[in-house]
Amino acid sequence: MKFEKALVHGRLIKRYKRFLADVELDSGEIVVAHCTNSGSMKSCLENGAEVYLTPNDDPKRKTRFTWEMIKINGDWVGINTGIPNKLAFEAVENKLIPELSSYTYVKREVKFGDSRFDVYAQNASEKCFIEVKNVTMKEGDFALFPDAVTTRGQKHLKTLMTVKQQGLRAVMLYVVQRSDVSKFGPATEIDPNYATLLKIAREACVEILPYQATVTPYEITLTKKLPFVL
Template identity: 70%
Template sequence: MVFQQELVHGTLIKRYKRFLADVTLDDGSVVTAHCTNSGTMKSCLEEGAEVYLSPAGDPKRKTRFTWEMIKINDGWVGINTSNPNLLAFEAILEGKIPRLEGYTQVRREVTFGDSRFDVYAENDTEKCFVEVKNVSLKEGNYALFPDAVTTRGQKHLITLMEVKKQGMRAVMLYIIQRCDVAVFAPAVEIDPAYAAVLKEAVSAGVEVIPMQALVTPAEIRLIRKLPFEI
C-alpha cells in the first residue's frame, strides 16, 4: 500500500479523547490530527516521539490531518486502523498472502448473517470470508490482540465459525504494523473472553493468519507470516 500523498513529519505532543492527537510539525506549528485507533495504544504511544501524518482530502473536515505512524524502538509502528483493510484487500487481490492465493474475485465489506466482513474472495472451487484486525500491541517478543476488550471482535469470531459450518473458508487475518515482534498471540490478560473464543474458533476450523507489515513513510508492505500461539 503506497501512500498517495507525501506524509507530513512532526513530533507527538499528546493523544487525548481517543480520537485526537496534538502534533508539532517541523515548521514549529501545532496541529490536531485525527487518530483512527480507538484502543489504548499501549506500547505504541510515546509523547515526544516522531510521527507522520497524512493530509486530509476533505477540506470540510475539522482535523486537517490523519495520524499514520509513530517511531518506537527505532522503527515505525502503523496506528491508522483503516490501512490494514486496504492492505489486505490489495494483497489478496494480488495473491501475496500465503494460503490466500488464487482467488479470481475479491470484494470489500461483504455481509454474512449479522456481520460485515472486511474481505470476501472466491474462485471456481471455494468461497472465503476474511476478517482483518490491526495489531499494534507489543509485549516482549509478542504481538498481541486486542489492546482493549472487544465484544465486536468476539462477534466476528462467532460468525466466522458459522461461515465454516456452512462449508466455506473462514479466516482471521491479523495485520501486525510493527517489526519489533516475532510471534502473534491473543492478549489473554486484557481480554480473556476474546482469547477463549479465538481458541474455540481455531478448533472449529477458522484459520488464523498473522502477517507482519513493514511500515515506512512511503508505503506499508506485508513482509512475512508470523507464527502464532493460542
C-alpha cells in the first residue's frame, strides 16, 4: 500500500486524550494530529521520537494531519489502525497471502449477524469472513495483541466461531506493523479473557494468521507470516 500523499516529518511532543497528538514539524511549527489508535500504544510511544503524518485539507476535519508512524529503536512502527484493513483487502484481492489466494471476489466491511467483518472473500466453493487487527505492542521478540482490554475484539472472536459453526471459513488476521519482532502471541496479562477466547477460537478451527508488515514513509507492505504461541 503506497501513501497517496507525501508524508510530513516531525517529532512527537505528546499524545493525549487518546485521539490527539502534538507534533513539532521540521519547520518548527507545532501541529495537532489525529491519532486513530484508541489503545494504550504501549511500547510504541516515545516523546521526542521521529514521526510521519499524512496532511489533510478537508475543511470538515478538526485536525490537519493524521499520525501514521513513529520511529522506535531505529525502526518505523505503523500506528494508524486504518492501514491494516486496506493492506488486508489489497493483499487478498491481489493474492499476496498464500492462505487466502484462491478467492475471485473480495469486499470490505461485510455484515454477519450483529457484527461487521473487515474483509469478505469468496469463490465458487467457499465463503470466508476475515477480521483484521493492528498489532504494535512489543515484548522481547513477541508482537502482542491487544495493548488494552478489548471487549469488541472478544466479540469478534465469538462471532468468528459462529461463522465457522455455520460451515463458512473464519480467519483472524493480525497485521504486525513493526519489523523488530519475530513471533506473535496474545497479551495475556493485559486481556486474559481475549487470550482465552483466542485459544478457544483456534480449537474451534478459526484460522490465526499473523503477518508482519514492513513500514516506511513511502509504503507499507505485508512481508511474511510470523509463528505464533497461544
